[in-house]
Amino acid sequence: MGLIGYARISTIEGAQVLDRQLDALNAAGCERIFEDRASGAKAERPGLSACLDFLRKDDVLVVLDLDRLGRLAGELITLIDQLAARGVAFRALNAPMDTTTPTGRAFLQIQAAFAEMERNIIRQRVNEGLIAARARGRKGGRPRIMTADKLRYAKHLMADRARPIPEICKELGEIRPSTLYHYLHADGSLKTAGRDLLENARKEESGT
Known part of the structure; x- marks a missing residue:
């Protein structure tokens, strides 16, 4: 199982925000981390696209906060469902959001709803x-x-x-x-x- 990290800052957030995410993802044991500097609502995020292409079965996509992956609940669930279909799990470090566990999966669905x-x-x-x-x-x-x-x-x-x-x-x-x-x-x-x-x-x- 490989831990693959993803970090994102908006165009108005500073380097310290990105550094905080990178430090947390490295501490969690991520072997590779992809980055974006774009709004969470922006469709074109090359770092996320590259990350999704890189992920393989049994990998776990890791973010620090749930909103780093996206702001719209419906889109988040769709993306995580697509990952699950590929055998890829999802984990948010600052929330009980770990789809490798039944509790984490249920929490995601309830919170999004x-x-x-x-x-x-x-x-x-x-x-x-x-x-x-x-x-x-x-x-x-x-x-x-x-x-x-x-x-x-x-x-x-x-x-x-x-x-x-x-x-x-x-x-x-x-x-x-x-x-x-x-x-x-x-x-x-x-x-x-x-x-x-x-x-x-x-x-x-x-x-x-």
Whole structure:
């Protein structure tokens, strides 16, 4: 059984991020490591293509984090299923994601299903909110620019570093970039205003 590593950084991530992955993959015993400098949503990743061509039956493809291999759950499952059909297993070092074990395989399927469901629910809520806001117009007061559901959806959109901010703002209902950055950092992590908005929404939903 050969351990074959794959490391990826986006075009805006630094060398330290790649070094961290390489160190972990080497420590795990990978005999060869392939690299890419591209977005996880980008179809053309020559390093990954070369890695997939190199893999042989009984090999194990190893990554540090699951999102290094890809961001879309459906595509991840398809890729891992294709590897399994070739007799190649998959392992993510920072998660119980080891398809050489039944538990790891089940965890992958469950996590991917919940991730897809969460994205779909958030997208549906945002769309419903936008439709309701447009129907109300300005009657009953000015609608809130950023809602908790819209903020959660924004976090998902910003996780794809290759997606332009103007495109994200348009999908969120033509909000301003300054409004987006009031709640989120450039990497999609929450600022104080974002944390406060989600906490207040949680209290409203729970009635506390």
